[in-house]
Amino acid sequence: MAKKSDKKSQSSSDNPKIRTPIVCVLGHVDHGKTSLLDRIRGSSVVSGEAGAITQHIGATVVPIETILAMGGVNKNLKFNIPGLLFIDTPGHHSFTTLRARGGALADLAIVVVDITDGFKPQTIEALQILRGCKTPFVMAATKVDRISGWRSFPSETFLSSFAKQNQRVIDLVEKKTYEIVGSLAEHGFSSERFDRVDDFARTLAIVPVSAHTGEGIADLLMVLIGLAQRYMEESLTLAVDGPGSGTVLEVKEEKGLGATIDVILFDGTISVGDEIAVASSTGVITTKVRSLLQPRPLKEILIEDRFSRAKSVAAAAGVKVSAPGLDQVIAGSPVKVIDGNENEVRESIEREMTEINVTLSPEGLIIKADTIGALEALCKELTTAEIPVMRAEVGPVTRHDVIEAETIKTPYYRSIIAFNTQVLPDAQDLLNEPIYAEMVELFKGNVIYHVLESFLEWRDDMKRHLDQKRFEQIIFPAKMVVLPDCVFRQNNPAVVGVRILSGKLRNGVNLIRKDGKKVGQLKTIQLRKENIQEAKAGDEVAISIDGATVGRQFDVNDELLINIPERHVKVLEAEMMSHLTIDAREVLDEFTRLYRKENPFWGK
Ligand SMILES: Nc1nc2c(ncn2[C@@H]2O[C@H](COP(=O)(O)OP(=O)(O)OP(=O)(O)O)[C@@H](O)[C@H]2O)c(=O)[nH]1
Numbered sequence: 365m366a367k368k369s370d371k372k373s374q375s376s377s378d379n380p381k382i383r384t385p386i387v388c389v390l391g392h393v394d395h396g397k398t399s400l401l402d403r404i405r406g407s408s409v410v411s412g413e414a415g416a417i418t419q420h421i422g423a424t425v426v427p428i429e430t431i432l433a434m435g436g437v438n439k440n441l442k443f444n445i446p447g448l449l450f451i452d453t454p455g456h457h458s459f460t461t462l463r464a465r466g467g468a469l470a471d472l473a474i475v476v477v478d479i480t481d482g483f484k485p486q487t488i489e490a491l492q493i494l495r496g497c498k499t500p501f502v503m504a505a506t507k508v509d510r511i512s513g514w515r516s517f518p519s520e521t522f523l524s525s526f527a528k529q530n531q532r533v534i535d536l537v538e539k540k541t542y543e544i545v546g547s548l549a550e551h552g553f554s555s556e557r558f559d560r561v562d563d564f565a566r567t568l569a570i571v572p573v574s575a576h577t578g579e580g581i582a583d584l585l586m587v588l589i590g591l592a593q594r595y596m597e598e599s600l601t602l603a604v605d606g607p608g609s610g611t612v613l614e615v616k617e618e619k620g621l622g623a624t625i626d627v628i629l630f631d632g633t634i635s636v637g638d639e640i641a642v643a644s645s646t647g648v649i650t651t652k653v654r655s656l657l658q659p660r661p662l663k664e665i666l667i668e669d670r671f672s673r674a675k676s677v678a679a680a681a682g683v684k685v686s687a688p689g690l691d692q693v694i695a696g697s698p699v700k701v702i703d704g705n706e707n708e709v710r711e712s713i714e715r716e717m718t719e720i721n722v723t724l725s726p727e728g729l730i731i732k733a734d735t736i737g738a739l740e741a742l743c744k745e746l747t748t749a750e751i752p753v754m755r756a757e758v759g760p761v762t763r764h765d766v767i768e769a770e771t772i773k774t775p776y777y778r779s780i781i782a783f784n785t786q787v788l789p790d791a792q793d794l795l796n797e798p799i800y801a802e803m804v805e806l807f808k809g810n811v812i813y814h815v816l817e818s819f820l821e822w823r824d825d826m827k828r829h830l831d832q833k834r835f836e837q838i839i840f841p842a843k844m845v846v847l848p849d850c851v852f853r854q855n856n857p858a859v860v861g862v863r864i865l866s867g868k869l870r871n872g873v874n875l876i877r878k879d880g881k882k883v884g885q886l887k888t889i890q891l892r893k894e895n896i897q898e899a900k901a902g903d904e905v906a907i908s909i910d911g912a913t914v915g916r917q918f919d920v921n922d923e924l925l926i927n928i929p930e931r932h933v934k935v936l937e938a939e940m941m942s943h944l945t946i947d948a949r950e951v952l953d954e955f956t957r958l959y960r961k962e963n964p965f966w967g968k
Pocket residue numbers: 391392393394395396397398399400454506507508509510573574575576577
């Protein structure tokens with residue numbers, strides 16, 4: 365039990381007051397997130413004699429008694445959490461939107477992966493998001509009933525069902541599970557099937573489940589409870605009393621009530637009459653709670669008023685708050701009960717609405733997203749990939765963004781990532797104009813992994829292209845020897861035969877002798893009377909040299925070098941050594957030694 369909490373928690377009983385952990389479901393499209401949530405709610409109803417589930421606003425609470433009654437695996441855990449609160453809207457977006465104190469609101473997560481389909485881009489994205497937020501999670505390997513030959517035993521625990529399968533099915537489930545273990549290992553997670561996990565802090569648990577038959581659901585819930593007990597007791601214990609703090613899930617117009625906000629309360633208590641502060645599109649507003657509404661139990665559905673009223677609600681809970689002036693409230697905003705210093709509360713909300721946990725660079729991309737959470741998740745991935753971000757903002761892509769992107773110095777950062785957000789029509793018009801179309805690249809998407817991949821692909825292409833362009837301009841080292849009996853013309857220009865000893869020879873370069881004396885400018889290179897642009901080591905070619913006379917500036921059997929300008933030497937030595945052959949590096953070394961005899965820092 366958490367030490368810090370002892371004083372506070374010994375109220376009416378010896379058990380500390382612990383709030384319900386909040387759980388979010390993430391995973392790839394169609395892998396079964398909604399079905400899994402539905403089943404968790406459904407099976408709890410069926411087996412819930414000891415304490416039925418309660419439907420909250422935007423969330424469902426499954427009490428611990430219900431979970432225990434389902435009979436999942438019990439690794440000798442002591443239970444003192446009241447149950448689990450599942451956010452009803454699955455998906456990455458709701459996970460990143462729902463924030464608390466600048467981090468994820470959910471205390472725990474389930475990552476759903478279709479056991480027959482394996483890892484997909486959004487499975488990977490879920491792992492990245494959760495790793496970024498340090499949220500403990502469990503893998504639900506769903507659709508186990510679709511393994512060919514699987515015999516269903518509805519609502520049984522996975523192990524009980526699994527024991528009754530034939531060997532071929534058992535082998536197949538093992539194989540599929542280990543494929544997931546393999547994929548997780550590729551992403552740096554050590555994992556095992558849940559019943560083989562000894563230390564949940566080190567090993568990620570995989571629970572095969574079926575949302576259709578209910579098999580494995582009990583085990584999944586039990587593992588979640590285990591994770592909550594293990595990781596979070598302290599943070600959960602600290603959070604029951606005191607002024608309420610929550611996150612706005614949605615703003616909804618309700619008949620007879622006007623604009624209301626659906627809130628997930630993660631901390632403290634909220635009561636009718638409380639003064640609350642919340643962010644709206646016009647800034648932080650304060651208002652007084654008129655009523656707190658919760659859904660009526662199913663059996664009372666015929667009563668006209670859909671909601672029942674509560675005087676006060678304690679964390680964790682989903683509750684609809686009715687109060688004046690809520691119509692402009694922003695989803696994802698913090699809601700706080702004002703208990704004393706209003707200014708402090710206002711400031712903390714403002715901070716949470718604007719502050720993202722990222723380091724911006726003076727030079728980098730512009731990224732836009734629809735929520736702070738989404739922005740932060742994307743930023744974290746970009747930072748991991750060592751891609752600098754210059755500006756990160758919530759909102760659609762505007763003309764201003766396009767204009768600013770065009771001024772970014774590094775061509776491969778001249779881009780905007782629009783994550784889960786729109787591009788305003790005038791910004792799109794600007795992007796279509798030829799100059800911007802050529803200069804600014806836009807990446808749009810709603811899967812981090814996808815936008816990141818397309819950005820990286822574009823950036824690498826762009827870098828290659830730029831390198832190539834620079835390569836073409838940089839003068840490379842080369843050394844040649846003037847061949848005897850091949851003086852075709854004495855001067856104006858001198859035309860002689862040479863053999864390239866190493867490196868590459870191109871037109872337009874200046875030549876020097878091995879002692880550093882200037883020879884002249886190379887005009888043309890000919891191979892079998894044809895002009896060519898480039899000659900390489902081993903080639904024998906005729907060259908014409910302006911400003912030189914054979915027998916004066918140079919002679920047959922002389923070795924000549926290309927005179928490389930100092931700034932080209934800098935680029936060659938700093939960035940292009942890996943592109944030079946060993947013999948070309950030797951020539952460069954020979955060449956720089958000539959100059960560095962007098963000035964050791966020449967070209968450095
Ligand atoms: N056989 C079987 N089918 C399942 C199971 N879980 C989900 N499905 C089916 O898989 C399909 C997708 O399930 P959903 O629950 O809608 O998946 P989702 O991940 O919520 O999908 P999105 O909300 O579109 O991302 C549906 O046709 C479900 O009936 C399962 O355990 N077994």
